[in-house]
Amino acid sequence: MESIIKFKVMIVLSLCLVVRLTQAKDIQYCDKKAEYGVEVKGVEISPDPVARGKTATFSITANTDKAISGGKLVIDVSYFGWHIHSETHDLCDETSCPVSIGDFVVAHSQILPGFTPPGSYSLKMKMLDGNKGELTCITFDFDIGFASSVADI
Structure with missing residues (x-):
């Protein structure tokens, strides 16, 4: 009985560690003194590292x-x-609008070209309201893997 309890505790702790690792990104606000109307809780990137051509x-x-x-x-x-790339998206294309008070998720998917160089990248994201007022501004790093999509063709 005791070994079953230990096993269950180990599984729960392992799952917590896996969830923590898949969501662990060092997010920085662009202006540490600003009081943004949107508080960013976390960033999840899938896959991590990002695969070229996928x-x-x-x-x-x-x-x-x-x-x-x-x-x-x-x-x-x-x-x-x-600086290598800029793009602008309608907020309502990336989340359900109107956004209600409380928690919400902004999700963006895209395919990076197969010729994208592998390595470490930095992303800066500003969220603007309909009057171009800054709701939040964050930066975080992400990696693009060394695997080539050319082998997948």
Whole structure:
């Protein structure tokens, strides 16, 4: 009986560790002194590291103290400190609008080209409301793996 309890405890602890590892990203606010209306709780990237030529999904869990009827996501990507890519998305294409007070998730999926260089990247995301007011601004790093999608063709 005691060994069954120990086994169950080990499984629960292992699952907690796996969940923690898949969601562990060092998120920084762009302005540490700002009081953003949207608080980012975490970022999950799947797969991690991102695979070239395959779909990558970035899911950002957040909380808002005010309802959000719409807006934009402005994304800037840097590679070894060099700005290499920008894109803007309608917020309502990435989450359900209107966003109610409380917790919500912004999820974006895209395929990175097979020729994307492997390595460590930085992503900066600004969330703007319908009047272009900044709701939040975060940065975090992510990796693109060394595996090539050319072998998959």
